[in-house]
Amino acid sequence: MIEVNDLSKRYGDKLAVDALSFAVRPGxxxxxxxxxxxGKSTTMRMIMGLDRPSSGTVRVNGRPYEQHEAPLETIGALLEAKAIHPGRSAYHHLLALAASNGIGRRRVLEVIDMVGLTEVSRKRAGGFSLGMGQRLGIASALLGDPRIVMLDEPVNGLDPEGVLWIRNLLKDLADQGRTVFVSSHLMSEMALIAEDLIVIGRGRLLSAGPLADFVAQSSSRSVRVQSPQAGTLRELLVGDGVSVTGSRPGVLDVQGLEAAEIGERAAAAGLVLHELFVQEASLEEAFMELTRDAVEYHATTAEFATTGGTNR
Ligand SMILES: Nc1ncnc2c1ncn2[C@@H]1O[C@H](COP(=O)(O)OP(=O)(O)OP(=O)(O)O)[C@@H](O)[C@H]1O
Structure with missing residues (x-):
């Protein structure tokens, strides 16, 4: 369990994390x-005791990070591609980390195997690809067999096979009852991996709870209706808070009404329906909608369209 309570971090004029409170549950x-x-990385660094909060508290399994006697067994983290001595092998890097934390050689070989680096573990880490470096970082995070695993952008640099591997690994770790907290910019990947979601913008909490609820609340959710009497049906449905659009003849996309309500209104008017189904918003749509006002660096798409975007 990770508990963040009224946490703030100021860098000079910049309030990077602003009165953030949330809990990350195990399992x-x-x-x-x-x-x-x-403020994601800043928050993660404060959870690991690597950055001192300006105010507020963080507890990992009930205590601040620095009060744990065996921190690697409590929480393992991948925060950024680790600066590893390029001349050192993955094996020796992990062995040194293990030795300074009272962890045996057997566990080093175990994590090397878990992350699929066995064949290259004796080679210089300086020659590692981005994906191999990520795997080594994940091996370091898992070295202490921690109850909490926290990974910042773990799929960064991984190929499709690596992405699938990390997806299964994280699910397994959670199924074992561990707390698994993971950031990613890849929405489609997050939608597949995460059950709960913490969303922040400009250092403030925007949403916390089940991912399914987060997506269901999005206004991008709509109901698709297909009917040979689409015109009549449209007139029946439009009204306050209801918008009806149609991508092709005979098909309506309805926002603001539940599928059951649409079906009942159609039945009451004796209209035939060929199709009626709920189109859930994607996590990406829900995220864009929620964070629209909290984006620091907006791309100037309009400018691009009028200048560099026309390639004629
Ligand atoms: N050491 C620092 N000194 C000054 N400002 C910092 C420092 N670290 C982070 N910041 C600022 O704090 C804010 C939050 O940064 P942070 O890296 O935590 O965001 P993030 O959500 O992890 O971003 P990204 O998704 O781009 O990795 C940013 O405006 C950043 O410029």
Whole structure:
């Protein structure tokens, strides 16, 4: 369990984290989302005791990080591609980390195997690809067999096979009852991995709870209706807070009404329906909607369209 309570971090004039409170529970994967500069890495560093909060508290399994006698067994983290001595092998890097934390050689070989680096573990880490470096970082995080695993952008640099591997690894860790807290910019990946979600923007909490609820609340959710009497049906449905659009003849996309209500109104008017289904918003749509006002660095798409975007 990670408990963040009224946490703030100021860098000079910049309030990077602003009165943030949330809890990350064990047994599920919790995603940590926010636009660039939202304060995710700063929050993660404070959880690990690497940055001192300006105010507020963080507790990992009931105590601040620095009060744990065996911190690697409490929480393992991948915060950024670790600066590893390029001349050192993955094996020796992990062995040194293990030795300074009272962890045996057997566990080093175990984590090397877990992350799929066995064949290259004796090679210089300086020659590692981005994906191999990520795997080594994850091996370091898992070395102490920690109850809490926290990973900042773990799929960064991984190929599709690596992405699938990390997805299964995180689910397994959560199924074992561990607390798994993971940030990623890849929404489609997050939608597959996370059960709970913490969303922040400009250092403030925007949403916390089940990912399914987060997506269901999005106004991008709509109901698709297909009917040979689409015109009549449209007139029946439009009204206050209800918008009806149609992508092709005979098909209506309805926002603001539940599927059951649409079906009942159609039945009462004797209209035939060929199709009626709920189109859930994607996590990406829900995220964009929630963070629209909290994005620090907006791309100037309009400018691009009028200048560099026309390639004629
Ligand atoms: N050491 C620092 N000194 C000054 N400002 C900092 C420092 N670290 C972070 N910041 C600022 O704090 C804000 C939050 O940064 P942080 O890296 O935590 O965001 P993030 O959500 O992890 O972003 P990203 O998704 O881009 O990695 C940013 O505006 C950043 O510029």
């Amino acid at each position: 599920v994967v919790t995603g940590f989302l926010g636009p660039n500069g939202a």
